Amino acid sequence: MKHLKNLDALATNLARLGVGLSFGVLIAAVLIQVVGRTAGNSPVWTEELTRFSLLFMVAFGAGLAFRSGDLVNVDVAIEWLPDRAARFLRFVAALVTVGLALFLLPHAARYVGIGAMQTSPALGIRMDFAHASIFLMLALLALFGLLRIFGMLFASEDGRPIKPEVD
Numbered sequence: 001m002k003h004l005k006n007l008d009a010l011a012t013n014l015a016r017l018g019v020g021l022s023f024g025v026l027i028a029a030v031l032i033q034v035v036g037r038t039a040g041n042s043p044v045w046t047e048e049l050t051r052f053s054l055l056f057m058v059a060f061g062a063g064l065a066f067r068s069g070d071l072v073n074v075d076v077a078i079e080w081l082p083d084r085a086a087r088f089l090r091f092v093a094a095l096v097t098v099g100l101a102l103f104l105l106p107h108a109a110r111y112v113g114i115g116a117m118q119t120s121p122a123l124g125i126r127m128d129f130a131h132a133s134i135f136l137m138l139a140l141l142a143l144f145g146l147l148r149i150f151g152m153l154f155a156s157e158d159g160r161p162i163k164p165e166v167d
Contacts, residue, residue, distance in 0.1 A: 004147065004151060004154065004155055005155075007147065011140070011143055011144065011147065012067065015060045015061070015063050015064050016064065018056065019061045019064065022053045022056040022057035022060060023057055025053040026050055026053040026054060026057065029050045030050060032046050033046040044122045045122040045123050048120055048121070048122040048123050049123065051130075052129070052130050055130060055134075056133050056136070058133070059133040059134070059137035059140065060140065062137045063140030063141050063143060064144075066144045067147075067148075067161065068162060069160070069162075069163070073093070078090065083158070087152070087158050090152070090158070094145045094148045094149050094152070094159065095145075098141075098142050098146055101145065104138050105135065105138050108131075108134045108135040108138050109135060111131050111134060111135070112128045112131045112132050112135050113128065114131070115127035115128035115129070115130065116128040
């Protein structure tokens with residue numbers, strides 16, 4: 001399952017890049033805000049940009065958190081079960097996550113469409129950009145859930161979260 005591992009690596013690296021860029025924008029916006037307040041003239045748009053960057057940081061990070069097991073779950077109970085039962089419950093949890101994300105995706109797309117008719121007050125950008133973060137989050141949750149399911153079905157993985165390597 002070389003293709004599965006390549007897709008997982010690509011999705012993981014792109015999501016990490018998205019989190020990093022969002023976090024960089026967040027840091028820059030907050031720094032501008034703090035310096036502006038200190039100087040006595042704070043730009044209004046920094047608060048809005050901070051909100052947008054937080055939305056995208058969460059959107060990119062949700063799939064990574066699912067992959068690494070950092071989302072809230074009841075893994076303590078699952079780890080006490082025999083391996084076969086624990087593997088089955090992890091599979092069911094991934095199926096439910098993917099099912100819910102895929103169910104919500106069309107509704108998120110509609111939400112994004114509604115944002116096209118609005119603009120943000122300070123930055124003046126179309127709100128479908130901000131609303132797209134919800135669609136992105138659901139799509140990445142579905143993708144990482146599918147990767148876990150396919151890994152369990154075809155690559156003899158046990159469905160345990162993949163912890164990132166520490167360099």
